[in-house]
Amino acid sequence: MTQKQALTISERAAERVKEIMASRDAGYLRVGVKKGGCAGMEYVMDYVAEPDPLDEVVKDRDVTIVIDATSLLFLLGCEIDWEVTPISSRFVFRNPNETDACGCGESVTLVPAQPA
Template sequence: MSQPNVALSEAAAKRIATLIERQGNPRLKLRLSVDGGGCSGFQYKFGFDETVQPDDTVVERNGVTMVVDAVSLPLLEGAEVDFVETLGAASFQVNNPNAQSSCGCGTSFSI
């Protein structure tokens, strides 16, 4: 496991804790990865996982854990995962300094 250079905002940590509590499994961790595809070339993928792989980067905040795989990490270097609630929607957003452009939905980006 390496030192994290990916951050988790206070709002994201609170939302992850709520979602884990609803699942009833305190061993869950948020897994963030980057896949090829989407309308801009790459897309963020969020999911829950109980395991931490040996090459994962582990980010902890307020008792919750986010893991990022070694392949995705270079594309997320310096990024922050936030949770944003607006009048019409609520979602996780990745504020990624490496993304040169992103699509309107905010889940797809290019470098």
């Protein structure tokens, strides 16, 4: 039985991450969630040289993503995408664990993933 990846990244997002990582000489994309915003939680992204010992490591589309251990259950099944509109460009998280979002889109309400 093959284990499903914790999260995935779209082709558009992967290309953008590779561009940014090359300019910063970083090896890994770190993603997670933190408390904040009017809906309770915010997605966070950073570029790091090495994963922490407890990080979950995911490889998708030639990008190595690390998820901090405290965020893993909130991000299971999530897809990171790169969205370009006439007035903005940004990373977006398509997350099945998201139950609500604030009006401005900066914060979300998340529940931990439940075992299948």
